[in-house]
Amino acid sequence: MRLWGVMGLILGGSVEASLNRKTRPNIIYMLMDDMGWGDLGVNGNLHRETPNIDELARSGVVFTDFYSAAPLCSPSRASLLTGRLPVRNGFYTDNAKMRNGYTPQNIVGGIADEEILLSELLQKSGYRTGLVGKWHLGHREQYLPLKHGFDYWFGAPNCHFGPYDDKHTPNIPVFENEDMIGRYYEEIPIDRNRGRSNFTNNLRDKAFEFIQKSVDDQQPFFLFFTPDSSHAPVYSSLAFAGQSRRGKIGEAIMELDWTVGNIMELVKSLGIIEETIIVFSSDNGGACVGPVEQCGSNGPLLCCKQTTFDGGMRVPGILSWPGTVEPNQVNNDVSGLMDLFTTGLHLAGVPVPEDRIIDGKNLLDLVKLKNHRKPRDSTTGTHFFYRGDTLGAVRHGDYKMHVYTWSGATTSSQWHFCRGQNVPNVTTEAQTDHSMAPVIYNIGQDPSEKLPLPVKSAEYQQQRPIIEKIIAEHQKSLVLGKPQLNYCDDSVMHWAPPGCEKLGKCLPIPPSNYAKCYWDH
Amino acid sequence: MRLWGVMGLILGGSVEASLNRKTRPNIIYMLMDDMGWGDLGVNGNLHRETPNIDELARSGVVFTDFYSAAPLCSPSRASLLTGRLPVRNGFYTDNAKMRNGYTPQNIVGGIADEEILLSELLQKSGYRTGLVGKWHLGHREQYLPLKHGFDYWFGAPNCHFGPYDDKHTPNIPVFENEDMIGRYYEEIPIDRNRGRSNFTNNLRDKAFEFIQKSVDDQQPFFLFFTPDSSHAPVYSSLAFAGQSRRGKIGEAIMELDWTVGNIMELVKSLGIIEETIIVFSSDNGGACVGPVEQCGSNGPLLCCKQTTFDGGMRVPGILSWPGTVEPNQVNNDVSGLMDLFTTGLHLAGVPVPEDRIIDGKNLLDLVKLKNHRKPRDSTTGTHFFYRGDTLGAVRHGDYKMHVYTWSGATTSSQWHFCRGQNVPNVTTEAQTDHSMAPVIYNIGQDPSEKLPLPVKSAEYQQQRPIIEKIIAEHQKSLVLGKPQLNYCDDSVMHWAPPGCEKLGKCLPIPPSNYAKCYWDH
């Protein structure tokens, strides 16, 4: 019997069986902000500024074809935590077509109570759950992290991008749990001209405390670590000044890499490395508006953040779990951030909700586990590229079909999200419907989306009906969530966040001016 | 005294001093053909098809900013072996402006006797010298490898690209030493439709024999290993069929990687790994004409083989010497293939010729050696980007200035070497002189040459005079070599190569039609 058991494992026993061998692992998801696919040394960044992240990659799996569910922060993060596309979970707007809605501080909406978050399920199953860093799923009281499954939170509800003084709009508050502890550019200094702040160090210290306390309490933990220093205006602490040939963005990335290294060291020194799975990624591709030294690198990929091209949505993807997941793996399957929902549930032994469509899958089914055979490469993975309410493209296996393209904003050619790149009929400055003559790429051969397949080619003719059928089925089954990003109101801004009284930081709340938000792009 | 000696090493004794500690190392230069910067896993290739080359990289240094001296085969190889730019060593044409001359089989010229080759100096200094693979420095009798410093040669004088039958022009012969042993597509089968041949295996076997015999004879050796299966029509042996998602080029690269791994294994198993320096590179960037499955990847770099953009001339650069060169290094200095001349001489303790300008420098001065301090990063390295007789661009430190651009050929828009890419005023389809208003890039921030610096920016205004001065000084000191690639003659083709009689493979030699060659691009 014992022999058969061993044979079963070797010949391909289920993942569940192997997971049952140990207690439920700790889960650390590290999600960077606007860090591009090409910002990692392991993905070929010319400057090789990420030795620690590269080491994390070697210790486990690099997912080369790892996608976010949206080309910008809020919907991408909502999709990670719900395992569902933004059009399902409500993190989109239909005020206008194909608009990149998010959660600025005048947004009225946020993550709906009907949505089930990974944090909620893990908390319920006995995990200690912590968010250290940016939230971005809504900032009105009912939307904050502690209402959505997190036991602990240190960080800000929005990005540190604007405003920069409290005169017209309040600066963004930083919270510890229920109460604000200060505001960016005030108690939390960021020198955005020099690109300097110690805030990433603060986040690291809080992550350390959270991990340490969970280990002390012998409770499995879920840490969602979301620093945002690689989002413009990028910053790092003084120790990284002048360290990068590419300027401030490189310095920010070097500090984030150092921080990842610190967390890896802590996990090792606490002796929990084999009981801890670490995933590293970014919420969307590198941006390409504003000064170059504020912009991440998308390597060979086309265009940037805000777009449905690969530069907007293909992001770093690393998973490490020493002792369980074999090291030095590269995985080319179509995968992405929504998979982290389903993967997290599997790790915790929590059933995946069955009352709704979940887009994510279990990443551990794709990779080689110790004492297991390597799974077959999947060549049939599918990813839907939405920008707001509009499906721009679908990737299926090695092919990507664009049905609707837009590279810019409505009002200004300065906001062109393919800066320096131009593929005729593809990087279109106006919204362009291609559904009658889709643009198809063989992404396997042409990852840069430079060479649309000729319409008359056999490859095009073969792929078009396959992907059109996938789209038709997707659209038939699609139940749109109620759009959360349609309404804005200055009175919901951070005039008087919880805890402001204690600090003497409350500002007078102006009258409501509830109205549809204007989204330019 | 002893203490001081050790201190000297630690505090920065000369490289020579440390090299004197051991016997002169074996030197293996592995030069691929048309393999692009982005074809290596370690440089971020999406498919990660080069685990052995990546391991070689980790065992030593990756040079990220490593350039060839020309954007195509013959002049690039001549420059590697002479340490000199093609305009100095004669591997260019002035039949027309900015033309990519090379050595097709009707070329009259070849490497001049006045040029001093690395192989010649190493041979004279006691090294056993071997070329296994493509030569491409001229194929008339006086130009062949055994006349230019090689003790041993197995391979072809030209590329396996065309012709494919002996009726109008002879197929390219493969030599072992003085005599041909057969011809491509005849005795040396290549199935170019399927992309299949065992020839890379043949080359590996010959490389093995050469290394083994050198070790048996206790003679230090220089092996120049130059397989060309990644040049169109690309090929690999049957074992790699269907192994790559990107088709034939991926299969060819996987086999080359496997071959590199084989050679590394041999060096290890012979116990000479610490007495052998291995360098891996490619002669020029990936091509982008013809079917995509024949084209290598230049990753994030602009344009392809044949151009003075980085995609044409920035190539893989790896150096490994376990025990002497520290592992896991990344070097961002401006460096390149011409440095291999000077580096090789230093390794062999041979003085660098002083009667002529040598463009190469010693790479070991750039990297961290065991028991030495890391050298300072050089931010002042310079590289000249020539296409034929014309200086297209200069890189100095982090900046690259284009003074003359051309992305295509004269006769056909099919021969456009920036396929799928378009930077206005830069990827010009016509020859364009920018000397009155040069295009300048900060390559450190913008390695893809997408975003020319604004002419009015302080950065532009600062860099322009610096690089213009470098160009003026370069041109003042430039003594043009006699152009070797001006004349063609069908009678010099491989009708009756040495050894053809023994094989019954001699073809009748037609009358001479000596005339200027026509170079289209």
Ligand SMILES: [Ca+2]
């Ligand atoms: Ca973001």
Ligand SMILES: [Ca+2]
């Ligand atoms: Ca070549």
